[in-house]
Amino acid sequence: MTVFILPVFAAVSAFLLSLAGCELVKHTGVVDAPDGKRKQQARPVPRLGGVGMIAAILIVLAAVALAHESIPAARGHDWLPGQLPTLWVALGGAGLLAGVGALDDIFGLRALPKLLMVLAIALACALLGVAAPMLDTPAGTLAWPPLLIAGSMLWIIVVTNAANFMDGSNGLSLGSLAIMFAGLGASHAAVSDAGFPPGLVTVIAAIAGFLCHNLKGTLYAGDTGAFGLGGLFAMLALIAGIPVWTAATLVLPFLVDVLLTLASRSRHGQSLFVAHTDHAYQGLIRAGWPHMDVALTWWCLSAACAVAATIGVSAGGALPFVLFWVLVAGLSAGWFMVHRKTSGHKVTRGTGGQALGTTPEE
Secondary structure (H helix, E strand, C coil): CHHHHHHHHHHHHHHHHHHHHHHHHCCCCCEECCCCCCCCCCCCEECCHHHHHHHHHHHHHHHHHHHHHHCHHHCCCCCCCCCCCHHHHHHHHHHHHHHHHHHHHHHCCCHHHHHHHHHHHHHHHHHCCCCCCCEEECCEEECCHHHHHHHHHHHHHHHHHHHHHCCCCCCHHHHHHHHHHHHHHHHHHHHCCCCCCHHHHHHHHHHHHHHHHHCCCCCCCHHHHHHHHHHHHHHHHHHCCCCHHHHHHHCHHHHHHHHHHHHHHHHCCCCCCCCCCCCHHHHHHHCCCCHHHHHHHHHHHHHHHHHHHHHHHHHCCCHHHHHHHHHHHHHHHHHHHHHHHHCCEEEECCCCCCCCEEEECC
């Protein structure tokens, strides 16, 4: 009975601790101020919501670790996908990424030094075992360690930064990450006898506590939340025992928008290290979409990708590879359509913690 009560208690505790922690960080004085450019909210908004979420997750997981030692019925339960000690490396790496984000939130960091710190953490984690064991392709299986380490490092960097780049609309990035964590758990359960990892429910519950504040426009996750939870997802996906194509499918709603946006900016000779409003979700906001509608759109896309990833990994064979590229094509077509239809709008300020109105650009 304990193995069922403990996960429920952990999830409820993570939600309440995150809810309370996020309320506390509102009074730190660390805010995201409007700048008339990318940051179009009408007033300064507290930005350390990631601290509240991550503190709740760490406290609950530490308590669960103690329970595993003291409660016989709880021992041996697979709380997170991955095996020790690699799992500890992943958790430590995610904590370090959250620390980089916190430094940026509080003190401000230049883009290049921040990227170099993320690169160093990603490389260290990949070298310490947080890496894909193989890559299945139509031409065969690739298992050359240097290639897998380099690819895993790149994966951690890209997913972590993608979660941060997409964190510009209330509820979008962290809500989508919650769905991606759910898809990761379902995909892991499809290939493992251990079932859905309860620790992922704890992570999702902590995100839900944050969203109670964020969806009202009263708190942002900041780089602490985006880097910490984006990095945690990236690393757990590498060690969860699912195909690389399944892991990549889960995060496609982020990857397609981010990579196509960066490619477009590069093609037009624009800097990749300067904040901008060129993402598809930002285009929808410019076109007059409320933030909640934009978030719901990405939540639905994330849910569709999670379902596709779970179906693909359950069926096995070449299906994960095929589904990945089918979804890439569909999401890319959507990106080009949104980009074409919204490029003639500019954002105007609203009255809350977000941009509400838009006007056509003359």
